[in-house]
Structures are given as C-alpha cells and as structure tokens.
Amino acid sequence: MAKKNEKMVDAITSMDEDFAKWYTDICKKAELIEYTSVKGCMVIRPYGYAIWENIQKILDDSFKQLGHENVCMPMFIPESLLNKEKDHVEGFAPEVAWVTHGGSEKLEERLCVRPTSETLFCEHYANIVHSYRDLPKLYNQWVSVVRWEKTTRPFLRSREFLWQEGHTIHATAEEAIEETERMLNCYADFCERSLAIPVVKGKKTESDKFAGAVSTYAIEALMHDGKALQAGTSHYFGDGFAKAFGIQYTNKENKLAYPHQTSWGVTTRLIGAIIMTHGDDNGLALPPAVAPIQAVIIPVAQFKEGVLDKAKELLDRLLSVGIRAKLDDSDNSPGWKFAEYEMKGVPLRIEIGPKDIENDQCVMVTRHNREKSFIPLDDLETAAAAKLLEVRDGLYEKALENRQRRTYQCKTMEEITAVLESKGDGFVEAMWCGDEACEDKVKEMTGVGSRCIPFEQHEISDKCVCCGKPAKHMVLWGKAY
Amino acid sequence: MAKKNEKMVDAITSMDEDFAKWYTDICKKAELIEYTSVKGCMVIRPYGYAIWENIQKILDDSFKQLGHENVCMPMFIPESLLNKEKDHVEGFAPEVAWVTHGGSEKLEERLCVRPTSETLFCEHYANIVHSYRDLPKLYNQWVSVVRWEKTTRPFLRSREFLWQEGHTIHATAEEAIEETERMLNCYADFCERSLAIPVVKGKKTESDKFAGAVSTYAIEALMHDGKALQAGTSHYFGDGFAKAFGIQYTNKENKLAYPHQTSWGVTTRLIGAIIMTHGDDNGLALPPAVAPIQAVIIPVAQFKEGVLDKAKELLDRLLSVGIRAKLDDSDNSPGWKFAEYEMKGVPLRIEIGPKDIENDQCVMVTRHNREKSFIPLDDLETAAAAKLLEVRDGLYEKALENRQRRTYQCKTMEEITAVLESKGDGFVEAMWCGDEACEDKVKEMTGVGSRCIPFEQHEISDKCVCCGKPAKHMVLWGKAY
DSSP: OOHHHHHHHTTTTOOTTTTHHHHHHHHHHOOOOOOOOSSTOOEEOOOHHHHHHHHHHHHHHHHHHHHEOOOOOEEEEEEHHTTTSSSHHHGGGGOOOEEETTTEEEEEEEEEOSSOOHHHHHHHHHHOBBBBBHHHHHHEEEEEEOOSSOOBTTTTTTTTEEEEEEEEESSSHHHHHHHHHHHHHHHHHIIIIOOOOOEEEEOOGGGGSTOSEEEEEEEEETTTSSSSEEEEEEEEEHHHHHHHTTEEEOOOSSEEOOOOEEEEETTHHHHHHHHHHOOOOOOOOGGGGGOOOEEEEEESSSTTTTTHHHHHHHHHHHHHOOEEEEEOOSSSHHHHHHHHHHHTTTTEEEEEHHHHHTTEEEEEETTTTEEEEEEEEHHHHHHHHHHEEEEEEEEHHHHHHHHHHEEEOOOSHHHHHHHHHHHOOOOEEEEESOOOHHHHHHHHHHHOEEEESSSOOOOOBBTTTTTTBOOOEEEOOOOOO | HHHHHHHHHTTTTTTOOOOHHHHHHHHHHSSEEESSSSSSEEOOOOOHHHHHHHHHHHHHHHHTTTEEEEBBBOSEHHHHHHSSSHHHHHHHGGGGGEEETTTTEEEEEEEEOOSHHHHHHHHHHHHOOOOOGGEEEEEEEEEEOOOSSSSSSSSTTTEEEEEEEEEEEEEEHHHHHHHHHHHHHHHHHIIIISOOOOEEEEEOOOSSOOTTEEEEEEEEEETTTEEEEEEEEEEETTTTHHHHHHOEEEEEOOOOOOOOOEEEETTTTHHHHHHHHHHBTBBBOOOOOOOOOOOOEEEEEEETTTHHHHHHHHHHHHHHTTOOEEEOOOOSHHHHHHHHHHOOOOOOOOEEEEHHTTEEEEEEETTTTEEEEEEEEEGGHHHHHHHHHHOOOOOHHHHHHHHTTTTTOOOOHHHHHHHHHOOOEEEHHHEEEEEEEHHHHHHHHHSOOOEEEEEEOOSSSOOOOOOOOOOOEEEEOOOBB
C-alpha cells in the first residue's frame, strides 16, 4: 500500500527540478484538465471546473451586489463590426479565428469568434441608450473567448478560455473611472480574501494597455517561481468607443452627449495562479473558498466495527454546517488516500479510526503545512471551520512572504541584472522617466518588462533606472506568464 | 399618465391577430432580447438572461443531486473528429459553421463550431475510461452551440443558442437506458413543476431521432396557438459511438467491453415555451420559480408621507423570506407601472397607498388572472408565498386546459383534416402501423407530423390512421415549432 502512495508522489516532477513540468503534472494528476485533439484547447475536468464554478459564484455575487446584470452576446463578430474602432481591431485582428462557411455555403462576410466583446456591447448600447435615464448600464457576461495563440499552456494561455467580461457605460468620465477602479478593487479583494493570493494594484504603461483603452489597470501576482502573472484587468475607454460606434444620449440639459465606457475581466487563468502560488511537490493546495472539497474524511481501519458509521456521522455534521465535506470509504489504503487528497489540494484532512473513537477525538491535518491536531469530537464543526480559516491565512502569509523575499529595489540596470542572477526571478521595483524607449531598454537588457505602475508608490531614487533623467514613477518590473 | 399606459399596451399585437408578431413583440417589449448585426443571433438582455439563470440554477441542482458533474469541452471540433460517426456527421455537417483561418493563416484542418459535443466527449472518454471502476461518468456542460439555420426566431430557432448537454457513459445498456429515462423524467418534472408547462413524454419515431442515436425520447408541449414545441430530449446511443471512437473498458471478468452512452439537453427554447404557453395580450406571464422578479411593490400616491417608508418595509419583509421582490419607486405613474410589470410577466403585484396603510392592508394582484385581494399587512409574507403557489397552479391549469381542449382523437385522415380546420391547430392522437411511408403521408396530407409515441398509450382504434393495417402505436401528431 505504501508503495502505491509513493508511486503517486513520485509521478510529479519536483518544482525545483522543472517548474513548467511540475505545473503541467499537477494539471493532469489533480485531474484539472485533459488535452484534446483540438490544438491549444483543453477539457476542463469536473474537479477543475468545480473550482471555476466556485470562483464564478463568489465573483458573480459581488458583481450583482454592486448592481451589475448578466447578459449574453453572440459569440460571432462580423468583420465590419470588429473594424469599427481602429486601435481595437489592430490589437485583436491578428489573433482571431475566422468563420468563413455556414454549412456548405461561403458567408458573404466572414465572422470572427469573439476574442473580447467590446464591439458587440457597443452596437447594443447604440441601440438601447438614448437618454440620461438609460444610464448607467452595468453589464457582464460569463462566456468563453478565442485568441489564436501560437504556444499554449493549460489555464495560462489557451486558444479558448473561459472568462467574465464586464462592460459598462456611464454618463460621465468620472463615473466610468470610478467604476474601473471599483472593479479592480473587487478583483483584488477577491484574490486576496478568497484565493489567498496577494496582489499589487496598478496602472499599465501606455505600451501595455488594452487595444482601444485610455487606461488599463491591473492586479499583478508573483508566482512561486518568481514570475509575474496578471490576475485581472480593468479598462477605462473614455468616449472613444462611443464615438466610433455612434453611441449618443440626450443629457439632462437636453443636449446630445457621448457616454463613457469601461470593461474588466478575469479568466480561468486564476486557476493557474492558484496552482503556481500555493502548490508544492505533493500537488495542489487549494484556498478553502474555492476548493470543491474543503474537508475529506478518511476512515482508518474502516473494516473495524463502528468506524464507518462514525465517519458518516462526522460527514453529516460537517455538511450540515455548510462545509463541503467528502467521505472517502473506497477500498484504497489510508496512505493512498492521504497522497491522493494532498495531490488534489483538499485544505483539510480528517482521520478517524478505532483509537480516535475510543478517545472521542479525530485527527485534523491542514494541507498547506501538514500540521496535525487532535480534536475532541464535540468540537468538530467549530474546529473544522477554524482550521479552514487557518489554511486561508497560512496560504496567504506563505505567498506574501515569497513575494516580499522576491521583491527587489534597484537603482541601476546593473543592480537589476545582479539581483536577478543572485536571488532568482522576482518583482523589481525601479524608477522610470516615462519614456517608452527606456521601458523597452530595461526589458532588452535585463529581461524584465514593466508589469504596472503601482498605486502605492515609494521612491527608490529620483532618477530613471535606465536613462538617469528625473523619474516620474516607480514601476514594478518582472518576467511575465 | 394614463396615456403612457395605454400606449404601451397598444404597442403589442394581439395574439389572435398575429401570433408570430405577438411573440416577437413580447420578446422585445419585455426586454428579453435585442437583435444584432450578426444574422440569426441575438443579445439576451438582463431580464431574459435572469430567467435563464433561474432555469440553470434549478436544473443544475437537480443534475448534481442525481450525481452529475459539470465539465467544459472546447467549442471547436476538428473535421476528422466530427466525421468519425457516420450517422452523426450526416445529421450535423450540413448545418455547422466552419472556422478556416486563425489570424492570417489558413488552418491545416478546418474546425467546426460545435453543433453538439458527442464527438468531443467520446474522444475524452476514450482517454479516461479504462476499467469498470471508471464507470459510470455522468457529465454535463452549460455552453452555447451553433447550427446554421436559414430562418430564425428569438429563442425558438437561432444560429447560436444556449443549452446544457449531458453526456454519460455506462457499463451496461440497462444502466444507460435507465439514465436516458431518468433525465427525461427530470426534464418533465422541471417543466411541469417549475415552468407550469404540462408535457407529454414519449419516444421519437425512427425518422425523427437524433443523428447517431438508437432511440430518442422527448417531452412535447402544446403552445397557446395549438402548435407543438419539443421542450427537451434524451438520447440512448447503445455502444455505437463507443465503437466508432474506440472506447473500451476492462470489465469485472477482466475482458474488454464497449460501454453504453446517453446524451440529453434542454435549451433557451424553454423561454420561448414559457412565452407561448403563458403569455397573453398584456404581455409575458412568468412562472414564479423562474421569474427574476416574483413580486413588485408599487406605491400609490407615493409622495404622501409614510407611503414610501411603508413600501420599503414591505420590500424588506419579502426579501427576508427569500421572495425575489422589487420596489418601483420611480416617478412613473402607478398605471404605467401596472402595465410595465404586466408586460414583464411579474407574477405578483402588491399595491400600497395611504388608504391601505390606514386599513393596515395592501392589495395583491396575481398576473395570470388579474385577481385582486386585500391582505392584512400582518399576513404579508404568508399571503405572498401562497399567492405565488396559486400563480404556478393557475398557470398550469390554464395550460393543461388549453392542451386538453386542443387534443383531438382521430381515426381517419379525413377526421384529422376536418378537426384541424374546424377547431384549429392542436395535438392529434391517432394510431400508426409503424411504417415510415404512412408517417410521411400523414404529414403530407394533413400537415401534422409525428411528435412522439407517448409512453402513456391508449387505443383510439386498432388500425393505422393512414393505411388501415394493424396499428402498433398511438402517435401524437402536431405542427411543430
């Protein structure tokens, strides 16, 4: 039996040996995904999809509390519609999939499969927004989008991925900017509270903003290997799209005016972020808020009288207080089960055997640090709930500690190169003059690109890390997924 | 103010005048959908999408209680994969949308946008099913699919539509057949209990079954105009797909065997069924279980002191017992609001004005029959809950009565033609010998096609309605949406 256990653990590449391989091993072994014959697309398996459903549930509730409504737009965009906003089409046309035939007939106009839906929302807004009374519209949709990527990786970059895209339209620029910031904060709170992933909030540089946006905000997280991952974005469009699509409304002064728009989104990428932030060599480690199974009960010596009955009793008690619990009474050995649920990242393991029953207790083991406690059965529900909070906090602290350890303040290009070489990849905080040429040069010389201009600024120096001219911003730099 | 009200009501075509126009008027006026420049595709607006979300929530809970798990398959199917099962590809290839280019490059193999996902599930099952221990797999997904229809109508027939598709795989034929029937019953219960739509359960004839199926079961509903609508289908595949896709498992006797499969689905068509079953000349009438707003509170003389406060108090009380309530305190007139929420099909209207407050009461009006009651404020929650049950039952009874009135037993072709002409469209119950030629001839001569062979059989005669030979089944015939 121990052999089975070892075999399973052996099957994952260690993260230090090959982080990329470790990542895909977890995706497969934890049964999150399976490859398909559709290049660059994957099956999201039940365990992976249940994580996404939990993410959806929490975010969707937040969106609705903030007054947003869900809609559903077509998945196709006629080429002429995509072409209406110049910057937007330039950004997306090179990476869309084109439908050219319906049945055996060639289409008069080809249709792209949506890479994002600004154009469709704009067309709709032009139809339904006429007066200031029609504003704001706070819409969102949960769909999949397609971008024809050359190299793909499960969750991180695939040709089709799931996301939500919020699209809002407001009477004034102020309202729209406020919305852009509100949704970025909504994402940041979600990542930190529910996913236990610390994030840096900031603004993208000009060269890095969304095609068609006035400004793009993002949250950036640092993965276990020191690479950065953009976990969510929120865009302010000004009235550029409104002008391109002829969206006008009659304001309170009875004059025609252009409204202001935003869009914002997070994707199944968040599952990749969870894996690479919390996972370890034993597999996945899931934050309790989105874990499909929050607590697994594993009976020890389950063939002995009373063990399974007691285990079922514990299961019912946990379920009745709203904990997503599961009892594994299969005939695999406890050791095999321990390894299996560690691989699947279940936050809390509860063991119950004849001796425990005698002592009126059970054993609780938290996944992220493998700490073991003996819990009186009377305290089961309270202790389990407390342990789940502990797991969330523990995961967060560990991730924050990793980020802090790997965030470097640098005053010169040489310092950047040296610190990355000696300490490994991470976030670099360094000053920037605002010139795109310097941004490009930092990337070219040191390998790290600008991730964002953090809202929380502190001065590392008063000079641009690249050209030495007066600095405008502290920029967060990193290698990105 | 009354003028506004009248204007709105005038704007709908009456159902007797032009049922098709009445239908699309409701779709637009109740703000369920909006057209787009993507031919045959529509925007599902917030109010329409909220109905779908409620449908999803109830069905998804049922599916999960029956042990199903959600997954997500790619939206694309490579042409070679679609081609693997002969009958299936023949059924679907003529109506799929083809992606031929990714960015500026021509694809080596074209991809269709899924019209349904049997082929993808089969490929996946071939990868993950090896032993009897891996069976059954009870999977489902909530996605959109595309079928290149020539003529389209909102919800009833569109090039893209939303649905769920269940796909299951079992060790034995018996288990798979049981699943097929279980899911048909699940759909029928949902339609009758939650949507208040009576349905007939039955089996499709050979000529009408799903491409690649051994047998197809369906639930059929009768719309207000006497036309039939297929509200859900459940297919038994035998081991045909397993053989075509090379899915094999090692059974308990350690021998290789082919598993047996099913698939089943309902679509956003159900929203069309709700409209055409319950709607009237004042607009939509929604069954409470899926109504986005179950009760709307309309203050009368809301500018008078205390009215709005009392209305808000009622709102809070209804919300606190889980009733989806809304208070409309906009400055539109009560009359305008009455018409607006009748158009939107809100099941229960609650009016509260100064006189009501004096009498410690409110007025409740049920949408489907416009019956008015005075309710003591103390009884608000109980009365509202009871009224919502009444609405569900009232809608169901009305629909059942319509179906019964429009279900005709016929022994000859002449009887069919005569009854349809004198009483209008409806369900025809008539006997059939089982010969496809007779099935075709009935349709050709009388205009009604076979809808299904009802599970509940009764003998209208012992002879086929067409050829006079011995009858095998009573068939339900009708004109279909």
